[in-house]
Amino acid sequence: xxxxxxxxxxxxxxxxxxxxxxxxxxxxxxxxxxxxxxxxxxxxxxxxxxxxxxxxxxxxxxxxxxxxxxxxxxxxxxxxxxxxxxxxx
Numbered sequence: 657x658x659x660x661x662x663x664x665x666x667x668x669x670x671x672x673x674x675x676x677x678x679x680x681x682x683x684x685x686x687x688x689x690x691x692x693x694x695x696x697x698x699x700x701x702x703x704x705x706x707x708x709x710x711x712x713x714x715x716x717x718x719x720x721x722x723x724x725x726x727x728x729x730x731x732x733x734x735x736x737x738x739x740x741x742x743x744x745x
Contacts, residue, residue, distance in 0.1 A: 659739045663703060666713055666732040667696045696731045703735035 657663065670690035697710050708716060710733035 657737045659737055661737045662706075662734055663700065663737075664732075664734045665696075665699060666730050667691055667699075669693070669712075669729040669731055670695070671729060690729075691731075693731055696733075700733065700735045703737050706734040706736060709733060 668688055668690045670692050693710060700710070710731055712728050713730040713732040714728050716732045716734075
């Protein structure tokens with residue numbers, strides 16, 4: 657990714673409550689692997705998370721049209737690759 661680029665992603669949460677529901681993906685042509693918040697956070701590497709960070713998808717933009725729901729099992733976040741610092745030549 658070039659400096660100044662953004663990465664936006666969402667990912668299904670891995671919780672005991674979703675274990676049976678996640679089995680549906682075992683039959684799909686595109687399998688999904690539920691992950692914990694910490695595992696999803698690892699996808700951002702050294703990118704700078706944009707506020708509010710990695711949160712449940714409806715909480716990412718609480719000023720939007722959707723009411724906040726804490727039972728949505730998806731993490732979402734946006735991060736930016738820092739611009740490179742200019743060096744003296």
